[in-house]
Amino acid sequence: MNGKCAIIDIGSNTMRLVIYKRDKSGRLKEVENVKSVARLRNYLDHDEYLTEKGVHKLITTLSSFRSITDSHQLEEVKCVATATIRQAANRKVIQEMVQRETGFSMMILSEYEEAYYGYLAVVNTTPFTEGITIDIGGGSTEITYFKDRKLVEYHSFPFGALSLKKQFVQSELPTHREKEEIKRFIKSQLDSLQWIIDKRLPIIGIGGSARNMVQIDQVMKNYPLAGLHLYEMPPEDLRLLCLYVNSLSIDKLQKLEGLSKDRAELMLPAMMVFDELVSITKATSFVLSRKGLREGVFYESMKNPASKASDVLTGSFDDLIKDYEINMEGVKQVTRILICIVDELNRLKVLDVNEEERMELTRAATVFQMGGYIDAESSSQHTFYLLANRTIDGLMHKERLRLALMASYKNKTVFKQYANPFRKWFTEEELSVLRLYGAMLKFSYSLNATKRNVVEKVEVTQEADGLLFHIKTCMQSDAEEYQAERQRKHLEKLLKHPIHLKFY
Incomplete structure (x- = not known):
């Protein structure tokens, strides 16, 4: 299409x-x-x-x-x-x-189709290989369990947020007795699913009730990132939010920022279902999937089966490459230089970069300074904003932020400016590593400054006065030498080793 x-x-x-x-x-x-x-x-x-x-x-x-x-x-x-x-x-x-x-x-x-489409959307847009999905509609609630990204179990309950209210609540909001009745009913229903008990897995919420709950949580926390997809709540936060919503009058609920006014009466029954499911499963977290039944219908129509987790992320990066016209020939050269430097520093035990971090660096190299598509002069700012605030299927919010901090690296001052609103998200050591990786990315890009693939090989030796980078070139490399010399100082401060460059 x-x-x-x-x-x-x-x-x-x-x-x-x-x-x-x-x-x-x-x-x-x-x-x-x-x-x-x-x-x-x-x-x-x-x-x-x-x-x-x-x-x-x-x-x-x-x-x-x-x-x-x-x-x-x-x-x-x-x-x-x-x-x-x-x-x-x-x-x-x-x-x-x-x-x-x-x-x-x-x-x-059918009940199966409604559950299946929700599951299909989740496994095609999230990184989870195993989890439990829940979609609370107005008249039914679909729950699935998937493992290795394959649907294992599903169930459709003939109750939803609207039917719970209709069945148990006489006024706009439930009384204390009515809340107890709803809770007992929900527990008895969920207890009938032996395959969810004590699973200790993420719960992935789909649909309007889950979306509204997450919006309220983001507003209350003054959440600094944009986007709802893959927003994660610890179980204790969900419980506290449920208690808070439970304490509000209908007037206050209708004015609650993040909650659609037409859902005010239905929010509490829905949250009681989420809370009980988290409790019964001993869930590790509650995660929102912005993609649900509607997207699942189209995934099936495009004959798109459940993707591998790596395919989800690859697809997201393919989108970024096309949307921002990223030059992949240049990316391949820079990535080759970057991984060469990583391997050399690992060999010398100056660094200890594991396989997962290598993949993270490779992804950051793909989108490094992609904000230049909008404006070359403010490339760093645009890169950080786009990556931090754009939904990237397959990356949780913290992973997305790590990517943004590395790929937008310009210098220490700008890095700290970007990281400052998120200080609580990272330890000082994590921030130091992200800054180092950003500096390594920028140094690697400097070695392809003219985009002519001048550099053939980089070797690093440990000398008495520091690290010596032996950079073999295949043609005149004045521009690369100039840019690399400018970036060298950032790298040596972070590696805590003097760095010398030898082009030949």
Whole structure:
């Protein structure tokens, strides 16, 4: 697909139309996102029929979406429905009406499909090889367990944030007794899944309830990075946030920054499910996946199976390379020089860079000073901002920040300026290592200053007066010699060894 495509997600609480466009890297990029709080779950009667009012709400909302899709040149529109329509006794009639009145072919997802699509989005956009996913909708809750990035178990509970409120809560917010009833109910339901008990794995949350919880947490912590995808919360933070939300009146909930006003009444039941799941599984952390069912539908349609963790990260870097027109021939030369220097310093026991750190350095070399695409003069600032604040599938937030600090390295002063808001994230030793790696990257780039692949080989020897870099060149290298001499001083301070350069 080179053009635009769309998906309509008919949930129990909200209906949403999302239009995507293929960007030059091949990634699906949102260009329109329209939400309607239809709360179809409230229109299911005691016999599980969607009432006439509910059907009218569905048709009028889809008709409004139709007017939007008609204004775009779309190659494909997928229309999927989840728990409320699936559970409706008159679902076949509803399907026919939707086709007749709006022209949309509405696909009613099975419990398995709804769980599978969420899992598929997670394993294609996160680094986890094993974990538990949860997607709390308005009328159902899907939980999966995957190992080695393969789906092992799944279950769909016929309750969600909206149906819990409808079943247990008489007013806007639950009373103390109603909260106890909800908690007992949730615990009894989750306890029935033997395969989640004491798993001690990350819980990956999908969907609006998880997203809103993370947004509240970020606001309360004055979180310094942009982006929700792969945001991580320790279990104790989730518990404290649940207690805080539990203490608020409806007026205060509706004004709570980070929480959509239309979710105020539903937030507490949803958070009680998250809290109980974390407790039962003894989860190591709660992580948000910004990608969920909608993305999973497209991954399957593109016949994209569950990716390897390395493939997820490779795909993200391919996007960066295409989006910022990174010269990969130059990157290959600089990476070769960098790894050569690392190996030499390891051999001399000046450094002890392990395989994981070598990979991290290689990634940083790929995007080093990529902000020059925007403005060469302020390349460092743009590089740091872009990498620190852009979602990079496969990298957790701290890993993304490490990448940004290395790839934007200019000098000690600028490094400290970038790192200062994140002092609590790193030890002094970690910051020193990141600064050293940044300086090594900059030195390696100086040895390809004219982008002519002048340097053939770098060897390092330990001399009485310090480290001697033997740099073999294949042609005139005045520019490289000048730039390397300028960068040498940064490197020798961090390595705590005098450095001498010998070009030949």
